[in-house]
Amino acid sequence: MKNYRKPNIKSWQTSRSSMKQLYFHEKVDFLNIKHDEMPKKQEKLFAMLGFACDEGVRRNKGRTGASYGPEAIRQMLAPLANHFETSMTILDAGDVLWTEANMENTHNETTLCIAKLLQHHIFPIILGGSHDLAHAHYKAIKKIYPNKKIGIINFDAHFDLREVTDRGTSGTPFYQIAQENDVFHYLCLGIQKESNHRELFNRAEALKVQYVLNTEFTTKNKKEIYKTVNDFIDQVDLIYLTIDMDGFSSIYAPGVSAPSPLGFTPDIAMQTIQQISKSNKLVSADVVEVNPKYDIDNCTARLAARLIYHLLSCLS
Template sequence: MKNYKKTDTTLWTGRISDDQLYLHEKIKCVNLENEILSKPKKQSFTLLGYTCDEGVKRNHGRIGAVKGPDHIRKMLATLSNHFNDQIDILDVGNITCEQGNLEDTQLETSNIIASLLQHQNFPIILGGGHDLAYAHYNGIKKQFPNKKIGIINLDAHFDLRKTTNQGTSGTPFYQISKENDSFNYLCLGIQKASNNKELYKIANELNVQYLENTEYTIQNKNNIATVVQNFIAKVDYIYLTIDLDGFSSALAPGVSAPSPFGFSVDIAMETIKWICNSTKLISADIVEFNPKYDIDNCTARLASRLVNHIIECMIDE
C-alpha cells in the first residue's frame, strides 16, 4: 500500500478519565501494514482518512481538503463517549495522493473499503474531495458485485460533470453511471445556482432523483421521509455520502465551495436517522471539509458530530 499512512496517534488526545468518558480513550488505532483485519466480535465502526484534494484542484475548486481528515479526528477526540463496551471504533489511518495520481489513490481506497466490508466493519471515510465517491462506490461494488447499491448524497451539487481525460471532484457520479448497468442516485439539497442547465439535463437523462434546497427543509420533513423511504425500498444497500458544502456556510464555512443558502442541521440529522434505521446502510463518508477556510473549527466540529450521529443511529438496540 504505497499511498497508505498510519494514524498519527497524537491526534487522539484530550481530557483523561478512568472510565473512557471521551472518544479519544475509546478509539483503537490500527496499522494496516502490520495488523490483519478480522471479523469483529463486536459491532465495529472504522474510520479511514482520504487525504486527497487532487480532484478538487482538477475541478478548479479551492484546495485544502487534503488536511480535512486529521482535523475531524481532533474534534472527534474531545467528544464525550456514550458507547458501551460492545461497540468498537477503529482508526485505520489515511490514504494519500502522491504526485497528483488521483486514480492510484482511488484504487487503493476502493481496495481498503472492500476489505473493511468483507470483514464486517462499517466504514466511515473522512475526506478529502468528493472524488472519494468514485472510489467508495467501487469498493462497495467489489465486495457486493451482485447487489443493487443506492447512493444518497446530501449535497448542493449533482457532481455529474462529464469526464474528459480525467476524473475530478465534480465527476464521480457521472463516472459511476457510465460504468454500471444500474445507477440509483438520490440527491438532497441541490441548488439551482450551483448546477447549470447541462447538469440538470444529465441528471434527468440518468433518472436521478433529487430535492432542491428549497424543498429540503425540516418543514417538509414528511414529504422528504417518503422520498427517502421509497428510494431505499428499491435497492439492496445504501451508500451515504455527505458533502459539507451542502450545509449553509453559516454552519460550514470551511468547505471547497461554500454557499449561504445551504440546508440546515436538523433535516440532515433526521435524514441520517431514517437511512440508518432502514438497516440497509453499509457505508458512509463525509467530504469537502477544507480546514484552511474554517472559522473556530465550526466545520470540523460539524463533521465530527455527524460521524458521532451516524454511529449512534447505527448501533444495534
C-alpha cells in the same frame, strides 16, 4: 499500498479519564490495514479511514485544502463525550495519502482499503478529502457486493455529474459511476439550482436521478423527505451514504471548497441520517469537503465530527 499511512495515535491525544473512558478518543482503537490482523466479526464494528486528497478539487478549479480534512475531523471528535456501549468497537484505520498529483493511484488504494474493511464486516466511515472519493468508495462496495443493487444517497449542493473530459475531478464521480454500471440508483438531497447548470439537470433527468432541492430540504417538509428517502431505499439492496459539507449553509460550514449561504441546515440532515440508519441497509458512509484552510473556529470540522458521532449513535 505505498500511499497508505497507519493511524497516528497523537491525533487522539487529549484529556483522559483514567479507565472510565468518558471521552470519544478513549473509545478509539487502532488498525493498521496493511499489517495488522483484521478483527473478528462482531455486530457493532466501525472504522474511520482518512482520504487525505484534494487533487479532484484542484482539477475542478476549486479551493484546495481538503486534504487536511481527516486530521481536523479527528481532532474535533476526540474530546466529545463517550456515550457508546462497551460492546461497540470504533477503529482509526489511518489514511490514504495523495502524492505527486496522482489521484488515480490514491483512488485505487482507497478502494482496496475500503473493500478490505467491508470484507471483514467492518462498517467504513471515510473522512475527506475531496468528493471524487465517491468514485473509489462506490467501487469498493461494488467489489464486495457485486450482485447487489447499491443505492447512493448524497447530501450535496451539486449533482457532481460533470462529464469526464480528460481525468476525473471532484465534479465527475457520479457520472463515472453511472457510466461504469448498468444500473444507477442515485438520490441527491439539497441540490441548488444556482450551482448546477441546465445541462447537469438534463443529464440528471436522462440518468433518472432523484433529487430534492435545497429549498425543499427542510424540517418543514420532513414527511415528504422521509417518503422520498424510504421509497428510494425500497428500490435497492444496500445504501452508500455520502455527505458533502458544501451542501450546508456557510453559516454552519464555511470551510469547504464551494461555500453557499443558502444551503441546508444540520437539523434536517441529522433527522434524515437517522431515517436512513433505520433501514438496516446502510453499509458504508463518508463525509467530504472539510477544508480547514478556510474554516472559522473549526466550525466545519466540528459539524462533520458531530455528523459522524450522530451516525455512530444511530447505528449503535
